[in-house]
Amino acid sequence: MTAQARSTTAPAVAAASRRRARGSRRAARVAALVFMITATVLWLVPILFALYVSLRPVEDTAQSGYFSLPRHLTLGNFTDAWTQSDMQRYFLNSVIVTVPAVLVTLLLASSVAFVLSRVRMRYTLTLLILFTAGNLLPQQVIITPLYRLYLLIPVPEFLSENGLLYNSYAGLILINVCFQLGFCVFVLSNYMKSIPHEIYEAAVVDGASLWTRYWKLTLPLCRPALAALATLLTTWIYNDFFWAIVLIQRGDKRPITSALANLQGQFVSNQNMIAAAALIAAIPTLIVYVVLQRQFIAGLALGSTKG
Amino acid sequence: MSHSVTPRPSGLPGSPTSRRSVLKGLAFTLGATAVPAGLLTACGSSSSPSGTSSGGSGGGATTVTFGSNYSDPAPKAAFEALTKTAGQQAGATITLNTVDHNTFQNNINSYLQGTPDTLFTWFAGYRMQFFAQQGLIAPIDDVWQKIGGNFGQAAQSLSKGLDGHYYFVPIYNYPWVVFYNKSTFQEKGYEIPKTWDDYVALLKKMKGDGLTPLAFADKDGWPALGTFDILNLRINGYDFHIQLMKHQVPWTDPRVTQVFQQWAEILPYCQPGATGRIWQDAVKTLESKQAGLMFQGTNQVAAQYVTDGKDLADLDFFAFPEINPQFGQDYMDAPTDGFCLAKNAKEDTVAAGKKVLEYLGTGDAEATFLKTDQWDVALAQGASIPTYNAIQKKSVEMIASCKAVSQFMDRDTDPGFASNVMIPSIQKFINDPSPSGIKSLQDSIEAQAKTIFTN
Amino acid sequence: MALQSRPRARGMTPRDRVLVGLMLGIPVLADLAFVWFPALSSVVLSFTRWNGIGGLDQIKPYGVENYRIAATVDPQFWPAVQHNAIWLLVFVCLATPLGMLFAVIIDRNIQGSRVYQSVLFLPVMLSLALIGIIWELIYSPNYGLINSITGHNHDDNLVNWLGDPHLNLWAVLVEACWRQAGYVMILYLAGLKAVDPSLREAALIDGSNAWQTFFRVVFPVMKPINVVILVVTLIESLRAYDLVYINSHGPVLPGLELLSILVTQNILGEQTRIGYGSALGVVLLVISLVPISVFLYQTFRREERP
Structure with missing residues (x-):
């Protein structure tokens, strides 16, 4: 690389410019720090405010508004939300849907990405566009025919009590998988393209089959990307409420996000308790993020920028 | 970038073998879904636990599912109490399917066309008549032969579809x-x-x-x-x-x-x-x-x-x-809420569902529901509700003094x-x-x- | 099918071919059946009149009447198009650059960058229900945070953030940027981390300042991630729906109309107008697909060339 060569020839110039830049760089650093702290505080205020309201009893805020000094702070809203709204069940539903959906999406997307990036064939580009564009379609354009389709497609009874994709976890998982495939194929194929193909050539020489090259070679190398996508997918699927509202008929089969999405509004409501419920519902995604955070950034790197 | 050699594809583009193997692959996936499908259609109707074909008159334990939009804690509890009593009276087991109020209404269309519960909570007015006309709500004239005497003229006409048949059993209204x-x-x-x-x-x-x-x-x-x-x-x-x-x-x-x-x-x-x-x-x-x-x-x-x-x-x-x-x-x-029987309900639950409706159309049922409710009022004639507060008493008088009540714009149009x-x-x-x-x-x-x- | 695989020089065994067929076939079939087929059916439905009830025989051909109604009768259509355009503009000019700026600063490892990163990304992880309630608490006219702090919470002077049709789009865009900036930041940060550090050092040694380094060296290398971000920005602004849905509480408030929300109201409501809703959906589809597929094609094609 040219950079390498230049760095050895110009140490003196660099030192001079570094000295000149030092003063202005410190000012820039302070400015950056102030900017980031301000932004962080601003970003946090709405969430902390919701937390504050959820810690206050409704009689208190009904009297003096949400922005007022507290007379009591209590966890009552949280316990009420937990017990009154049957949250355990909804959480479980979310797990039943999200975990398989994420795993299946990653499996399918990685196989497509592998074939598209590692097997030479025609129409690679067409297929890539087919998948990526599929993920860009508005959900609303899909839903009506999809609902009809779900009423027509029979599935084995262990997957659905009424024998249809409609109102079954399997159906909900299926559409989440199909819908999210696009983005994952896009990211993973980019990532896989960046894996040096000498590795594969060596593997082929060693007699590794296609499956081995996919399962034993490519997937482990893609681990960071898979972790990053797992985080994003978990968030998206867990937070999606659109599919479940139409495709799941029983209230007690809904994932937590659809169960909570409409809590405010029509009838009497206790905003403080709803805030508490919504905060509880946010915990799993936060945990996933914290756990996978380190892998996350590395994995989204998409590889291909390295020279 | 250091791509050295791009491997060149071998001679035959789209060689027949590869295409055939791909097709085989597709056939396999299709088969995988098609085979269980055949097995399945047979099971569909018999999935309810009780083998009995109808609710029967006596003490059969047919399960009636009840779709409910009473999602707020207070009405939810009241409704659970009501359906429990109703189940005992009708000799059926009632399981509730509670969906939040907004979603329930927004989805009523796909809900009723899919695999709905036997009974569901709904509203009087054109809102009910429309779905009756579309063939998604079942007529219940036979239920009304038994409960007709419990209601006045106004409540009766509220419960009829555009074709003059009954489709609805009211539970309460409010002004x-x-x-x-x-x-x-x-x-x-x-x-x-x-x-x-x-x-x-x-x-x-x-x-x-x-x-x-x-x-x-x-x-x-x-x-x-x-x-x-x-x-x-x-x-x-x-x-x-x-x-x-x-x-x-x-x-x-x-x-x-x-x-x-x-x-x-x-x-x-x-x-x-x-x-x-x-x-x-x-x-x-x-x-x-x-x-x-x-x-x-x-x-x-x-x-x-x-x-x-x-x-x-x-x-x-x-x-x-x-x-x-x-x-x-x-x-x-003075919007009226009540119950309907879904046309697409499982057939072996319809008889029991009607029995439940017969109970729900009584002053007794209304009193049970209104025990904890401090704002709605009953429609049944001469229903005595000992728990009424001043607001409810006044509501009853005020509604009764009207020459006619409308339901609310989103129910009348x-x-x-x-x-x-x-x-x-x-x-x-x-x-x-x-x-x-x-x-x-x-x-x-x-x-x-x-x-x-x-x- | 598009599966005429051309085996490599060293050839694929029949087993490998079956495997390729499966690995590609299952996802492609699923995608076609459950995403593309419904989407194309919606296009067909947009030329019909159907209330969504009963069998397919209830569907009546309606020509382009739905499109005519949208363009000439529906008072919400043109505002929706306009709002979608504003949304896109704000995302491209404000949220995305802001997210990139966050990423660039965090990437320079200033004190506490891990904290900034976590906090700024937080809104992306939150569910709609929570975001809805959070902003309700903030924008509520009499009891909300902003009006309480600024003293505009009395009936004679209050600021109607979400109700005033001249104000509410901007209020919701604040929420949208709150979420979008964090999203862009994380994607961009990922891209930045992958830039070969020696490139940057080289530029610095050359005497370039930080900005010059970024624009001359880093930005061009990050083409792939820039593509992703542009696509994400486009999708998110055209599909924007959930925030308005949750903030409107019922039917969309005047001033907040967006195409996606009009589609939803006609397709998912209690009484549906499938044909009309589909027509609006097709408008959305065309708007989103045309630029995106042209764009994707360009990118992928360039990449294909060695």
Whole structure:
């Protein structure tokens, strides 16, 4: 690389410019720090405010508004939300849907990405566009025919009590998988393209089959990307409420996000308790993020920028 | 980048073997879904645990599922108690499927066409008649032969579809009236207004006293429809209102203009910023006595007082004042909620479902439901509800004194029209009540109505 | 099918071919059946009149009438198009650059960058229900945070953030940017981390300042991630729906109309107008697909060339 060569020839110039830049760089650093702290505080205020309201009893805020000094702070809203709204069940539903959906999406997307990036064939580009564009379609354009389709497609009874994709976890998982495939194929194929193909050539020489090259070679190398996508997918699927509202008929089969999405509004409501419920519902995604955070950034790197 | 050699594809593009193997792969995946499919169709109908073919008259334990939109804690508990009793009375096991109120309504279409519960909670009015007409609600004339005597003429006609058959069993209703705090009226010496002029004078006085005369919120869209309804009922009467709801009269009619003009007259006394406020917050301004009056249903105002831990005994209401002496205070919105039998319900649960409905159509059932409810009232004739509070007692009298009650705009007209045309239009009116605004609004409503009411 | 695989020089065994067929076939079939087929059916439905009830025989051909109604009768259509355009503009000009700026600063490892990163990304992880309630608490006219702090919470002087049609789009865009900036930041940060550090050092040694380094060296290398971000920005602004849905509480408030929300109201409501809703959906589809597929094609094609 040219950079390498230049760095050895110009140490003196660099030192001079570094000295000149030092003063202005410190000012820039302070400015950056102030900017980031301000932004962080601003970003946090709405969430902390919701937390504050959820810690206050409704009689208190009904009297003096949400922005007022507290007379009591209590966890009552949280316990009420937990017990009154049957949250355990909804959480479980979310797990039943999200975990398989994420795993299946990653499996399918990685196989497509592998074939598209590692097997030479025609129409690679067409297929890539087919998948990526599929993920860009508005959900609303899909839903009506999809609902009809779900009423027509029979599935084995262990997957659905009424024998249809409609109102079954399997159906909900299926559409989440199909819908999210696009983005994952896009990211993973980019990532896989960046894996040096000498590795594969060596593997082929060693007699590794296609499956081995996919399962034993490519997937482990893609681990960071898979972790990053797992985080994003978990968030998206867990937070999606659109599919479940139409495709799941029983209230007690809904994932937590659809169960909570409409809590405010029509009838009497206790905003403080709803805030508490919504905060509880946010915990799993936060945990996933914290756990996978380190892998996350590395994995989204998409590889291909390295020279 | 250091790509060295691009491996060149071997001779035959799309060699037959590869294509065949791919097709085999596809066939395999298709087969994988098709085979269980065949097995499945046979199981579909027999999936209910009891093998008995019908609910039977005696003590069969048929499971009846009940789709419910009673998702708030208090009505949910009341409804659970009611269905438990109903199950015992009808000799059936009732399992509830509770879905939050908004979602339940938005999805009713796909819900009823899919695999609905045997029974479900719904609303009287065109909202029920429409789905009956579309063949999604089952007629229950046989149920009404048994329960008919429990209800008066008004409740009976509410429960009929457009074809004259019965499709609905009512459980309760509630009036849309003007609420106030007794303490405020006492303190300031206000009088209950009987006529429009009194009403405007009262609003003016309240404003002078530093109160927000009318607490008002319309972020949710539907609350302001109630104001349109009552003004139209007072000015133009029930018959005109219903004709308008069915689009038998154009929305450009000068009588509609009058409704908007009359409304514009009191808008300056309404709490500003209504389109950004949820109705619960409007109730809070009444609760805290910053507002003098509020026009809405008891089902919301009284219920929110209870939720917020406020003094329900201080809350009182009066019927919306007279505007046109020809119609006096003869009409009001008193929405009725109740139950229907789904047409697509599992056949072996229909008989038991009807038995449950027979029980639900009794004063006894209404009393059971209203035990914990402090804002709705029963419809059954001579139902004695010992738990009624002052508000409920007054509601019963007020509804009974009406010559006719309408259901509410989103129940009396095409619900799609109500939510996609009327709600945004009225929100626009609230933001801009100028005469030219009214004119263009009416034109726009009428143009849209023409695209929706076509037959 | 598009599966005429051309084996490499060293050839694929029949087993490998079956495997390729499966690995590609299952996802492609699923995608076609459950995403593309419904989407194309919606296009067909947009030329019909159907209330969504009953069998397919209830569907009546309606020509382009739905499109005519949208363009000439529906008072919400043109505002929706306009709002979608504003949304896109704000995302491209504000949220995305802001997210990139966050990423660039965090990437320079200033004190506490881990904290900034976590907090700024937080809104992306939150569910709609929570975001809805959070902003309700903030924008509520009489009881909300902003009006309480600024003293505009009395009935005679209040600011109607979500109800005023001249104000509410901007209020919701604040929420949208709150979420979008964090999303862009994380994607961009990922891209930045992958830039070969020696490149940057080289530029610094050359005497370039930080900005010059970024624009001359780093930005061009990050083409792939820039593509992703542009696509994400486009999708998110065209599909924007959930925030308005949750903030409107019922039917969309005047001033907040967006195409996606109009589609939803007609397709998912209690009484549906499938044909009309589908027509609006097709408009959305065309708007989103045309630029995106042209764009994707360009990118992928360039990449294909060695």
